[in-house]
Amino acid sequence: MEYSCIGLNDLPDEILMIIFKKLNNFDILYSFQGVNQRLNKIIQDPIFTSHLNFVKWLSHNFIDLICCDMILNRFCLQILPSIHHKIQWLDLESSSMKYVLKAVDYPNLHTLGLYNINEESARCLFTDKNLSSGIFKDQITTLFVTIDHNNETELTIIIICNYILTVFTSLICLTLYESSYKHRVLLWFDDPPLPTFRSSTLLKLNISVQCIEDCLYLLDGHFNQLHTLYIDIIDIYHQDEIQNQGDLPNLKCFSLSCESKTLAYNTTILPLLNRMSNLEELSLYLAVYVNETFIDGNHLKKNIINRMPRLNQFRFYIRSIKFIRNQIYCPSTEDIQQTFIDFRNNQIISYVDYLPEARQGRCHIYSYPSFMPYYGDITNHFPGGLFEYVRAVSLCDDSF
Incomplete structure (x- = not known):
């Protein structure tokens, strides 16, 4: 089979748009502005310039x-x-x-x-x-x-x-x-x-x-x-x-x-x-x-x-x-969770930790999916989940 080389200009506009959407607008404009009239028209679409x-x-x-x-x-x-x-x-x-x-x-x-x-x-x-x-x-x-x-x-x-x-x-x-x-x-x-x-x-x-x-x-x-x-x-x-x-x-x-x-x-x-x-x-x-x-x-x-x-x-x-x-x-935990049985529009997660040495009880309640920026006092009772917005986490154990 004879070797063929396909250049950027050989691609249809629709394919170029798909490729360019994957790139940073800064890089697109810096790399392609002024190359030719066709590319100018594509990269000056509002998608890349607004x-x-x-x-x-x-x-x-x-x-x-x-x-x-x-x-x-x-x-x-x-x-x-x-x-x-x-x-x-x-x-x-x-x-x-x-x-x-x-x-x-x-x-x-x-x-x-x-x-x-x-x-x-x-x-x-x-x-x-x-x-x-x-x-x-x-x-x-x-x-x-x-x-x-x-x-x-x-x-x-x-x-x-x-x-x-x-x-x-x-x-x-x-x-x-x-x-x-x-x-x-x-x-x-x-x-x-x-x-x-x-x-x-x-x-x-x-x-x-x-x-x-x-x-x-x-x-x-x-x-x-x-x-x-x-x-x-x-x-x-x-x-x-x-x-x-x-x-x-x-x-x-x-x-x-x-x-x-x-x-x-x-x-x-x-x-x-x-x-x-x-x-x-x-x-x-x-x-x-x-x-x-x-x-x-x-x-x-x-x-x-x-x-x-x-x-x-x-x-x-x-x-x-x-x-x-x-x-x-x-x-x-079951007692706390029961108080949320009639909550609307949210999945509510709760759990309770009791720390005898510290003589403390800690009750975590939160809506899910979570938008919380902080999650504190995590123990081995942590139920897991996806927390995309958390920026600060603290852990503790019974001796805390």
Whole structure:
């Protein structure tokens, strides 16, 4: 049989589209833009041009795909000018973000991801008059920001947040988190927030904070249109200084996670949830010390579900811990599971560990499939399963 060689141009458009969909849009545009008219037409399809990601996630941090001046110049001078009107979403790293944003006009850009920024890069970018008075102010409705932890302080986080809320006046969705999971970046208010720390347009906020007080500050009217709040808290303790106790009628979706164990479930968390009578989606990922009984299905129905008539989705992982003083009645896994027999829309898993040496009982209850970020105190009673979103795990035994 005579040897034949099939080149890229010999393949039909449909096959090329299938191949290109398997590749990164960054690589496709850099490799094929300008090769010939046919390839230009294919790679300028909205599939490859509406969302450009110039950032790559490695094992513990983000890196810039624009790693040299040659790549930067090719994008800024040749590629972006030919597709700028098709771009709706850009993900950029701090070292090259200003060059890319100023290379061309982006008339349809509405979503922006800024990675590894610090106070200096934020100030440089957000005080640029052309950008701040143009696409930042009028176009960007969704913003993702990861903050580089190197030498950054809690004050720096507040400064960056103030920049964002001042400059992005059309912002609807904001996600703010750390560049590396190894270094937590937390919003923390030493005093009540400044009057400028507010937004009348923000509907969705995803953020990490230091303590429950910071969460309450965010819900004291600074974001009065907020309907979705995803919040991760380092420490939850009893508070009685924050006075905002009014209802939160606009809040429709709330997610609260905390890796640390808390004594303030009854005094702080339940009163906060009771302000959210119009909630439709709720996620709780908590470790709670209890005095008498474990948190089970009966407790959730009485204290949360029955108080939220519009709730239609409830995801949770709650680990309740109690010290065993009286062993007359210690509920079994079957006893706890029975309290979930009439739960709707969820598969509920529960199990109980009793640790005689530590004189502790631990009850794990969670909805499945799981979205929990933390899974603590795993013993050999762990029932198994797939946990795609867990980022922190702790193990224990009877001598713990």
